[in-house]
Amino acid sequence: MRFLFSLIEGVKVALRALSINKVRSVLTALCIIIGITMVTVVDAVTTGMDESFENSMAMLGRNVIYIQKWPWDGDQEWWEIIGRKEMEVGYAEFIDERSKLASVVAAYTERNVPIRYEDKLIENVGINGASSNYLNIQGIDITAGRMFTDGEVRSANKVVIIGQTIRSEFFEDTDPLGKQIRIGGQKFTVIGVLEKQGNFLGLGDADNRVIIPINAYGQIYGLRSGVNIGVKFPSEEAMLDGEYEVEGLMRQVRNLDATEENDFAINKPQAFEETLSAFKNGLYMGGFVLVGLSLLIGGIGIMNIMFVSVRERTKEIGIRKAVGAKSWEILTQFLIEAVMICIVGGVFGVALAGAATLAIDQVFTATMNLSVVAVAFLICTFVGVIFGFIPAYKAAKSDPIESLRFE
Numbered sequence: 001m002r003f004l005f006s007l008i009e010g011v012k013v014a015l016r017a018l019s020i021n022k023v024r025s026v027l028t029a030l031c032i033i034i035g036i037t038m039v040t041v042v043d044a045v046t047t048g049m050d051e052s053f054e055n056s057m058a059m060l061g062r063n064v065i066y067i068q069k070w071p072w073d074g075d076q077e078w079w080e081i082i083g084r085k086e087m088e089v090g091y092a093e094f095i096d097e098r099s100k101l102a103s104v105v106a107a108y109t110e111r112n113v114p115i116r117y118e119d120k121l122i123e124n125v126g127i128n129g130a131s132s133n134y135l136n137i138q139g140i141d142i143t144a145g146r147m148f149t150d151g152e153v154r155s156a157n158k159v160v161i162i163g164q165t166i167r168s169e170f171f172e173d174t175d176p177l178g179k180q181i182r183i184g185g186q187k188f189t190v191i192g193v194l195e196k197q198g199n200f201l202g203l204g205d206a207d208n209r210v211i212i213p214i215n216a217y218g219q220i221y222g223l224r225s226g227v228n229i230g231v232k233f234p235s236e237e238a239m240l241d242g243e244y245e246v247e248g249l250m251r252q253v254r255n256l257d258a259t260e261e262n263d264f265a266i267n268k269p270q271a272f273e274e275t276l277s278a279f280k281n282g283l284y285m286g287g288f289v290l291v292g293l294s295l296l297i298g299g300i301g302i303m304n305i306m307f308v309s310v311r312e313r314t315k316e317i318g319i320r321k322a323v324g325a326k327s328w329e330i331l332t333q334f335l336i337e338a339v340m341i342c343i344v345g346g347v348f349g350v351a352l353a354g355a356a357t358l359a360i361d362q363v364f365t366a367t368m369n370l371s372v373v374a375v376a377f378l379i380c381t382f383v384g385v386i387f388g389f390i391p392a393y394k395a396a397k398s399d400p401i402e403s404l405r406f407e
Contacts, residue, residue: 029345031298036349129217145192338388
């Protein structure tokens with residue numbers, strides 16, 4: 001019972017001491033605030049990246065490889081790649097006819113263009129010219145309407161599938177199906193609406209897009225460059241073997257002999273995962289080194305201010321001991337005060353981290369993890385106990401007679 005009473009009294013005394021020296025307490029906790037803010041923000045960014053990565057990989061499709069002119073990994077110099085022959089739409093049909101492992105093969109190309117509806121204009125809309133099975137590659141569904149058919153692709157029909165951003169900007173609460181929008185100066189009839197996808201890797205708006213038949217795209221923008229081929233497999237195991245099969249078929253269609261290197265790239269979404277892991281590791285290492293330094297400096301500051309506090313209240317310590325206070329009660333009081341300074345710093349740090357997380361999420365991606373907030377306060381308590389112990393121990397072991405004489 002006495003221990004509980006001492007804890008409650010210690011908290012009251014600590015809060016009173018902090019309220020008397022507000023500015024000193026905040027300045028003392030400044031490095032703690034910085035450290036807690038950083039550790040929370042770093043985790044929020046990496047958590048947001050993980051969530052965004054999972055959603056973004058779903059947009060690229062599962063068990064899919066992409067055959068393109070340019071590799072994603074950047075291991076080769078650009079001048080080694082620039083002279084490669086461009087990809088052709090016919091390669092998709094060649095692979096589809098001969099592959100024994102692929103379940104879907106689609107050709108597509110893309111660029112950013114302005115599109116219009118009546119007097120409304122949207123700049124930099126991502127447009128895909130694609131074959132009719134393109135959505136099967138990416139695993140995207142249509143929420144309203146339908147996908148265009150093989151016949152519409154062959155005939156270069158002016159039909160279009162729109163993303164949710166285009167729907168909300170152009171049509172608001174109106175049914176977009178059957179409406180006509182202008183792409184490249186030509187009218188396209190809306191026949192479908194894609195499901196909402198969100199941001200790709202926290203950067204681009206994946207809903208700010210339209211899909212049209214690849215032959216219709218070719219009539220407007222041409223197909224001499226930028227064609228890509230997506231190949232989907234029924235399982236991850238089939239994809240491992242299928243990659244070599246597709247490589248062989250591509251070498252065949254490109255007429256490469258055994259001594260020639262591939263003049264095409266086979267890209268896999270896993271390349272993004274490797275890049276993301278490297279970035280996250282660098283972020284964690286850099287962030288936590290700075291966090292460690294901030295907490296160390298903050299802890300030293302707390303130790304220093306607690307020595308000052310012990311000295312200022314030497315006579316108070318002597319009076320408390322003279323009326324029967326135990327050494328552990330004095331120790332507990334000053335430890336609580338050190339911890340309270342750290343927790344106040346933690347509160348400010350988490351509040352700043354919350355504001356920073358909201359700001360970062362507007363331009364990149366960040367999600368605050370409540371478990372990390374709890375860890376942040378445990379860190380505050382730990383720092384307060386470690387760096388407040390020596391001053392508190394000195395106060396607890398002080399001689400009451402000498403303390404009463406202190407002026």
